Amino acid sequence: MKARYFATLLASAALFSVPxxxxxxxxxxxxxxxATCHATGLAGAPRYGNAADWNARAGGGVxxxxxxxxxxxxxxxxxxxxxxxxxxxEVKGAVDYMLAAVKDxxxxxxxxxxxxxxxxxxxxxxxxxxxxxxxxxxxxxxxxxxxQQSPVAASAPAxxxxxxxxxPSGGDVNAFNRMLKPAGKRNLPPPEDGIHDPTVDGTxxxxxxxxxxxxxxKSFAGNRVNWVEALDKNKISPRADRQDPNAVPVVMDLxxxxxxxxxxxDVVYPHKQHTEWLDxxxxxxxxxxxxxxSNVISMAAILLGEKCGVCHGKVAFPVSECxxxxxxxxxxxxxxxxxx
Amino acid sequence: MRRRLxxxxxxxxxxxxxxxxxxxxxxxxxxxxxxxxxxxxxVFPHWFHRIRFACRVCHxxxxxxxxxxxxxxxxxxIIDGKFCGACHNNDIAWGVDRCxxxxxxxxxxxxxxxxxxxxxGPGRW
Numbered sequence: 399m400k401a402r403y404f405a406t407l408l409a410s411a412a413l414f415s416v417p418x419x420x421x422x423x424x425x426x427x428x429x430x431x432x433a434t435c436h437a438t439g440l441a442g443a444p445r446y447g448n449a450a451d452w453n454a455r456a457g458g459g460v461x462x463x464x465x466x467x468x469x470x471x472x473x474x475x476x477x478x479x480x481x482x483x484x485x486x487x488e489v490k491g492a493v494d495y496m497l498a499a500v501k502d503x504x505x506x507x508x509x510x511x512x513x514x515x516x517x518x519x520x521x522x523x524x525x526x527x528x529x530x531x532x533x534x535x536x537x538x539x540x541x542x543x544x545x546q547q548s549p550v551a552a553s554a555p556a557x558x559x560x561x562x563x564x565x566p567s568g569g570d571v572n573a574f575n576r577m578l579k580p581a582g583k584r585n586l587p588p589p590e591d592g593i594h595d596p597t598v599d600g601t602x603x604x605x606x607x608x609x610x611x612x613x614x615x616k617s618f619a620g621n622r623v624n625w626v627e628a629l630d631k632n633k634i635s636p637r638a639d640r641q642d643p644n645a646v647p648v649v650m651d652l653x654x655x656x657x658x659x660x661x662x663x664d665v666v667y668p669h670k671q672h673t674e675w676l677d678x679x680x681x682x683x684x685x686x687x688x689x690x691x692s693n694v695i696s697m698a699a700i701l702l703g704e705k706c707g708v709c710h711g712k713v714a715f716p717v718s719e720c721x722x723x724x725x726x727x728x729x730x731x732x733x734x735x736x737x738x
Numbered sequence: 739m740r741r742r743l744x745x746x747x748x749x750x751x752x753x754x755x756x757x758x759x760x761x762x763x764x765x766x767x768x769x770x771x772x773x774x775x776x777x778x779x780x781v782f783p784h785w786f787h788r789i790r791f792a793c794r795v796c797h798x799x800x801x802x803x804x805x806x807x808x809x810x811x812x813x814x815x816i817i818d819g820k821f822c823g824a825c826h827n828n829d830i831a832w833g834v835d836r837c838x839x840x841x842x843x844x845x846x847x848x849x850x851x852x853x854x855x856x857x858x859g860p861g862r863w
Contacts (some may be wrong), residue, residue, distance in 0.1 A: 601838075
């Protein structure tokens with residue numbers, strides 16, 4: 399086994415003479431190296447999937463992006479992202495990968511520069527068999543959707559329509575988590591969020607969410623901000639009164655435990671975190687009767703937007719975060735106590 | 739490589755075809771009266787307001803019902819200092835003269851809360 403491994407290693411060293419190991423794909427390099435800054439926009443880096451960020455730097459075309467990646471920039475980009483062991487081809491591959499994510503929104507300085515630059519990277523050895531599939535893609539098919547005004551769409555609308563039909567939810571049809579919003583699509587600035595009209599000046603006057611979320615604690619759902627923790631740690635100080643900045647909310651510290659069916663941990667409802675934001679009258683008596691045992695709550699009702707679902711799943715964290723509510727471990731059943 | 743580019747592009751197209759999916763969590767589109775009167779829909783970002791105000795300020799003091807599309811808010815109310823006008827009065831926040839900052843939604847969007855993770859159904863608030 400070991401011998402075979404070394405044989406493979408030697409063989410690959412012979413094949414790819416320069417860095418001994420097989421060249422990494424642009425995606426691999428991106429996720430290992432570039433994503434540190436380019437996923438979140440750390441230190442002002444253009445964010446993956448954010449066309450506006452890239453457009454602001456697109457004046458020099460693709461060649462300029464390669465140059466910045468390889469040699470670094472005065473703004474803070476280290477040469478080759480600080481990983482000098484990467485080959486030029488790998489760095490360019492990563493640039494291509496990031497540019498591909500913003501392709502339809504990208505207006506490069508010189509359109510014709512893109513093609514030769516691409517061709518230059520092509521001949522580099524790529525271990526994946528992707529290139530073989532490149533040819534049959536543009537099959538002549540009627541384009542049902544009107545082509546968007548981007549240059550790529552104009553050049554191959556038929557192929558795109560075919561691809562769109564094959565993968566309606568985007569990306570590889572068999573990929574993991576294909577229904578989830580990728581990191582680059584979260585917290586988009588207003589002109590790109592799909593509900594603001596980018597042709598209006600007002601849209602551009604609005605604050606992008608990430609500008610505000612930078613210092614706030616993270617969570618795994620919703621805005622990806624842990625609002626309760628942000629409030630606890632005084633990262634935000636929302637007024638409890640419209641006029642009076644010093645007004646303090648009437649906080650009630652009372653946990654209500656609701657026993658639930660099955661093996662799911664019991665729900666602990668904390669009044670404290672709710673009353674920091676809300677008045678009693680926001681929930682009582684319209685949504686919850688303030689009488690013990692008089693409220694019938696089910697996950698179905700919550701998913702239908704009733705009870706907890708009035709806020710949770712719309713503005714407060716969604717039901718995907720099971721354990722934030724179902725947090726009290728049950729006593730083990732008698733079988734364990736009896737033992738043997 | 740080319741294929742991958744195409745697929746990525748198709749993904750972007752698919753996303754742009756279903757606009758609210760990329761919107762911020764809890765953004766509210768308000769289009770009860772706007773478009774009938776020739777204005778773009780209003781987009782209300784919860785995230786921006788909750789950094790500055792507790793929920794109770796709007797949902798109790800300003801008597802805004804948390805159920806989407808259940809509030810009848812008119813520009814004259816706002817000018818009179820009700821609802822949005824309690825703050826959007828050129829004192830706490832920009833006033834009604836800056837139409838396009840609030841009325842910045844895409845035309846044709848239905849009223850409702852957008853941004854994913856949405857609970858929905860007949861009992862929907």
